[in-house]
Amino acid sequence: xxxxxxxxxxxxxxxxxxxxxxxxxxxxxxxxxxxxxxxxxxxxxxxxxxxxxxxxxxxxxxxxxxxxxxxxxxxxxxxxxxxxxxxxxxxxxxxxxxxxxxxxxxxxxxxxxxxxxxxxxxxxxxxxxxxxxxxxxxxxxxxxxxxxxxxxxxxxxxxxxxxxxxxxxxxxxxxxxxxxxxxxxxxxxxxxxxxxxxxxxxxxxxxxxxxxxxxxxxxxxxxxxxxxxxxxxxxxxxxxxxxxxxxxx
Amino acid sequence: xxxxxxxxxxxxxxxxxxxxxxxxxxxxxxxxxxxxxxxxxxxxxxxxxxxxxxxxxxxxxxxxxxxxxxxxxxxxxxxxxxxxxxxxxxxxxxxxxxxxxxxxxxxxxxxxxxxxxxxxxxxxxxxxxxxxxxxxxxxxxxxxxxxxxxxxxxxxxxxxxxxxxxxxxxxxxxxxxxxxxxxxxxxxxxxxxxxxxxxxxxxxxxxxxxxxxxxxxxxxxxxxxxxxxxxxxxxxxxxxxxxxxxxxxxxxxxxxxxxxxxxxxxxxxxxxxxxxxxxxxxxxxxxxxxxxxxxxxxxxxxxxxxxxxxxxxxxxxxxxxxxxxxx
Numbered sequence: 243x244x245x246x247x248x249x250x251x252x253x254x255x256x257x258x259x260x261x262x263x264x265x266x267x268x269x270x271x272x273x274x275x276x277x278x279x280x281x282x283x284x285x286x287x288x289x290x291x292x293x294x295x296x297x298x299x300x301x302x303x304x305x306x307x308x309x310x311x312x313x314x315x316x317x318x319x320x321x322x323x324x325x326x327x328x329x330x331x332x333x334x335x336x337x338x339x340x341x342x343x344x345x346x347x348x349x350x351x352x353x354x355x356x357x358x359x360x361x362x363x364x365x366x367x368x369x370x371x372x373x374x375x376x377x378x379x380x381x382x383x384x385x386x387x388x389x390x391x392x393x394x395x396x397x398x399x400x401x402x403x404x405x406x407x408x409x410x411x412x413x414x415x416x417x418x419x420x421x422x423x424x425x426x427x428x429x430x431x432x433x434x435x436x437x438x439x440x441x442x443x444x445x446x447x448x449x450x451x452x453x454x455x456x457x458x459x460x461x462x463x464x465x466x467x468x469x470x471x472x473x474x475x476x477x478x479x480x481x482x483x484x485x486x487x488x489x490x491x
Numbered sequence: 492x493x494x495x496x497x498x499x500x501x502x503x504x505x506x507x508x509x510x511x512x513x514x515x516x517x518x519x520x521x522x523x524x525x526x527x528x529x530x531x532x533x534x535x536x537x538x539x540x541x542x543x544x545x546x547x548x549x550x551x552x553x554x555x556x557x558x559x560x561x562x563x564x565x566x567x568x569x570x571x572x573x574x575x576x577x578x579x580x581x582x583x584x585x586x587x588x589x590x591x592x593x594x595x596x597x598x599x600x601x602x603x604x605x606x607x608x609x610x611x612x613x614x615x616x617x618x619x620x621x622x623x624x625x626x627x628x629x630x631x632x633x634x635x636x637x638x639x640x641x642x643x644x645x646x647x648x649x650x651x652x653x654x655x656x657x658x659x660x661x662x663x664x665x666x667x668x669x670x671x672x673x674x675x676x677x678x679x680x681x682x683x684x685x686x687x688x689x690x691x692x693x694x695x696x697x698x699x700x701x702x703x704x705x706x707x708x709x710x711x712x713x714x715x716x717x718x719x720x721x722x723x724x725x726x727x728x729x730x731x732x733x734x735x736x737x738x739x740x741x742x743x744x745x746x747x748x749x750x751x752x753x754x755x756x757x758x759x760x761x762x763x764x765x766x767x768x769x770x771x772x773x774x775x776x777x778x779x780x781x782x783x784x785x786x787x788x789x790x791x792x793x794x795x796x797x798x799x800x801x802x803x804x805x806x807x808x809x810x811x812x813x814x815x816x817x818x
Contacts, residue, residue, distance in 0.1 A: 293699065295698070315698050315699065315701070316698070316701045316702070316703060319699070319700065319701030320701060324699075325699055327695070327696075327699075331693055331695050331696045331699070332693060332696065333688075333689055333692040333693050333696065334692060334693075335692055336498075336500060336688065336689070336692060337500065337502060339501065339502055340500040340501055340502065340685065343500070343501035343502075343685070344685060344686060344689045344697070344700060344702075345700040347501070347682050347685070347686065348686070348700045348701050348702050349700075349701070352682045353682050353683065353685075353686045353702055353703075353707070354682075354683055354707075355681055355682045355683055356677070356678050356681045356683040356684075357677065357681060358681060358682075359499070359503070359505035359677075359680045359681060360499050360500055360501045360503065360505075360680060360681055360682045360684070360685045361499075361500070361501060361502060361503050361504060361505055361680070362505075363501060363682065366501055366682075367501045367502065370501065383502075384502060402696070402700065405700075406700055406701070
């Protein structure tokens with residue numbers, strides 16, 4: 243197996259506060275990998291560094307074997323890195339289909355065109371509709387996004403990311419804010435994602451993590467505590483102590 | 492906030508609707524029906540073009556600015572100095588004025604668009620203040636506080652002479668407003684325009700889908716500045732005078748008030764706002780010479796409290812109520 247995303251000795255500190263401590267991490271091609279850890283373990287910081295929103299203090303990030311540590315978010319996206327956000331980061335006053343189309347237009351490189359009307363780009367619209375259909379959102383395509391129920395908005399987050407056709411997809415708590423009763427809908431969508439996309443999921447819903455992930459990395463206080471198959475992780479005493487222990491008092 | 496009536500996007504129909512010809516029909520009618528109002532009319536047309544340029548960056552791209560007069564004023568002065576020293580041909584003056592303002596917009600945009608929010612607002616203000624002071628001090632070129640006058644403008648294309656009744660001026664302004672409108676409308680409905688709306692709606696998401704956010708903002712800022720510069724040059728040619736007022740902070744403020752009054756981010760707010768503002772100013776100033784600003788202030792307060800979408804926003808609400816009743 244070859245790695246599609248890798249970090250080597252990744253560190254980030256804000257003054258005396260270390261939020262990422264020598265993180266060595268590898269994401270294999272086609273992976274279903276989860277990143278878990280208690281609140282404040284540094285999961286979101288890690289994702290932001292991977293995407294390029296936050297510069298690491300030291301260490302390196304490799305995407306498809308190429309060092310992208312110094313590259314902008316835009317360059318990383320071009321190399322096939324996509325993400326969703328923990329808190330909905332959507333175009334609230336646009337239609338659902340335009341939310342996806344904007345991402346697809348950037349991938350096609352038509353975002354600079356000032357002459358032709360956007361409505362004439364049938365391929366962009368067609369691809370958007372395909373993505374929405376695959377996620378069961380086709381009927382809502384022309385709805386204004388803010389008029390959608392929250393659960394479906396979470397799916398639009400994923401739809402936008404899929405529109406980018408990423409090789410590596412970072413899912414930052416896709417089920418955040420959704421009652422656990424409904425999180426099975428998210429799981430269904432996640433299960434249906436193309437197997438060639440390598441997925442790193444950050445999630446608090448342990449049910450979802452253990453059903454979806456084939457490999458789990460546990461982060462605690464900015465450092466990797468352990469990595470292994472779900473059975474190994476759930477059996478590990480240290481993980482129970484930092485993670486479950488904190489949760490259940 | 493409701494969806495503005497003129498937003499682009501990949502499911503929008505960019506064809507011109509019949510109602511969109513209304514402003515032009517009114518403008519042409521005014522030419523024949525109210526010949527004594529043509530000087531005011533020309534100024535209104537210029538302000539509409541200026542407001543359109545602001546709507547492009549404020550309403551669509553979400554760039555908040557209090558300094559757009561810098562580009563209007565720069566275009567006005569460049570075309571004025573050109574007329575006084577180099578050539579009195581108005582079309583050359585217009586092209587050079589617009590290009591110079593666009594260049595200034597591009598250069599200043601490169602610096603200030605690295606910031607957002609209040610910082611950006613302060614920087615736009617600073618740029619206007621700098622331009623104002625430069626124009627004030629460089630009296631050899633600009634005439635300083637006395638203004639720049641004493642130049643003449645030759646007939647357009649050698650055919651249409653600027654007359655005392657502003658007939659030529661009105662048509663001149665109307666033609667360039669039409670071209671400006673066509674350009675802005677085209678931009679808004681294009682993928683470029685859609686991406687600007689995306690940047691306004693959620694900049695973090697636009698970064699995450701790999702859009703070159705900063706570069707897009709700089710380019711639209713330069714285009715908007717060029718349009719503002721053309722509006723400024725139109726004022727220079729139609730009045731054959733440039734005063735310091737065109738670079739003032741108050742002028743930027745007045746423009747913002749006009750656009751908010753009409754409705755931000757909907758193209759035609761830039762048409763309605765200046766008409767209402769300037770006609771109200773004209774008639775109020777005649778009837779209550781001391782208190783006319785009170786009327787403007789009252790109007791703005793009412794719009795901000797009761798109609799966030801401006802006058803066009805009110806119309807939208809009324810129309811949708813009417814439609815519902817019909818069903």
